Amino acid sequence: MKQSRTSWEQNYKALADYIEEYKNPSVPKSENYKSLYSWVQYQRKAYRKGTLATHKIRKLNSLGFVWNSFEEKWEYYYQILALYKMKYGDDFRKQIAKENESLNEWIRSQRRAYNKGVLSLERIRLLERVGFMWEATEENWQRKLNELIEYKKKYGDTLVPIEFKKNSALAHWVLAQRYAYEKGELSQKKIKQLQGIGFVWNVFEDSWDRNYNKLIGYIKKEKINEISYKVSGEAVLNRWIDVQRKEYRNKILSRERIDRLEAIGFIWDxxxxxxxxxxxxxxxxxxxxxxxxxxxxxxxxxxxxxxxxxxxxxxxxxxxxxxxxxxxxSIEFAWNIHNWKWGQYYLALKEYVKINGHPLVHWQEDKELSSWVIRQRTAYKEERLSPEKIKMLEDIGFVWSIKS
Incomplete structure (x- = not known):
């Protein structure tokens, strides 16, 4: 299907006009748009082969062109589903079942993909945003509840991870129950059933409490009064401890949690x-x-x-x-050891002068002090003594030369 530049530009304009009128880049395969639909398919084929010119790709992208026909089909049906929800409210499912079998089949295909665990999280969220129900019947809901009960018997909780490969459909179902609960769309009957098996509505809150209780258990076991450092052999708990300290420093930890941690001797720094x-x-x-x-x-x-x-x-x-x-x-810490020692010897010499009336310490009287006095004279002669120290010594009558 070789196209001239003029033909390409004409079709491009036709697509632009279509998008402008219908606000949708998906051209239907109908009699009215048969030629334009074929042209769109040809652009996708050329794009996949890498034979479509860069300037044409840019122009099509500027229109919001959909290169993947499968993505286009999904978006097409999703938009129709959203319109039904907008028009009929909570009765939209009944209305679809009555008058749109192709959309109904698409809905069933989404449920199948969901149950197999092959539906992306992004699409799950988009569908749930318009009130999509994963389980078509109450019977299916009860079946999933029973699967969750069996999961709890085996693993001890209802926290089915999203990456649970053995039953990814159950993991998605658990997420759907939390989402429906948050939106107020879960019946009281179902809420009671889930609460009866210890269902966790807020995973993050539950995780915090579990780690907090684990920390209390460690304190009791080790018979300690405070948590200053990390817990030996508990990598997950230690990460949690680090997070609490970080959130405390960033001032985003709630007052309630601060009080609870301080009550068990938690050390922030x-x-x-x-x-x-x-x-x-x-x-x-x-x-x-x-x-x-x-x-x-x-x-x-x-x-x-x-x-x-x-x-x-x-x-x-x-x-x-x-x-x-x-x-x-405040406790007279000696920052410089040498200066501190010099000061101690100076005070000793000052006391000696006070008692004896002169600074001429004989080595037989005080060997250490006498040696220090000699070192000061040597430092003075070699010009290694600071003016400040020279003045201090001269103030108590220090004799620089014995001959004088």
Missing amino acids: PLEVKWNKRFQELVSFKNQNGHTLVPFPYPENKSLSLWVRKLRNDYRKGKVSLERIEKLN
Whole structure:
């Protein structure tokens, strides 16, 4: 079917006029549009073969051209179904059964595809949006309910996953019941039947409660007072715990859930709890030793020794918050070990001058202090002593040269 440029443009215009008039790109196979219908089919064939020019594809796309005839047929019947629903309301099914056998057959084909589990979720949602009923009779509904009862006996719940390959139709049916319930379209009789077997209407709410109760079980089993970190060997529960902390930080966790979690000792920021624990250990160390110079290594508390070392490194890199700096300064934390030790020796020398009236410490009196004094003179001669330290020493009458 070779077409001239003029012929193609004429048919394109005819299609554009048709779409403009009927607001639908699907040309029917009728006597009135026989020629246009054949032309549309030829464009699809050429497109599949890759012989249709790019500029023609673009022009057809601009009209909303449907390249897949199967998709077109589905859309065609879906639109008719939607029109019946709009025109006849809840009686649309009866009306279709009376006067449109082709549409009725299409509806049956959708149910068959649904029951086989081959109908896409997108199409399921579109059909349910216009009130599509998957089960044609009450008998079919009861059959699915019995299948769900058997599922619960085997698996312990009614949470049939959408990817349940053994009975995908049951999974879709369960979804349909939830959807109908949300829309208020499920009868009280059916609601009672489903509730009688423990049917879960809100999967997300049920999942939250199940994980919450599992966490309580873990707390009781391990005899602990709080949840700071993760639960050993529980990957799913740990992911849930992470989600709660994330939602709390983002301020989207409900007040009710916050209260319930805090009531069982849930910790929102484990790292902050860990930091405060180490800080209290450091306070205890200072109370016992009179300073914050935790040795490294420190066998009595390896964790504290590592924490203090990392703290000083982070401080040098500017990674310690102002709030934490102030907290550590309140206990006179030694950020710079060398400066701290220098200050301690300086105070000892100042006290020595106060008692003896001069700074000339003899090594026989105090070997450590005497050695420190000698090191200050050496640093001064080598110009390694800061002006601030020079002034401090001179203020207490420090003698830079013994000869003088």
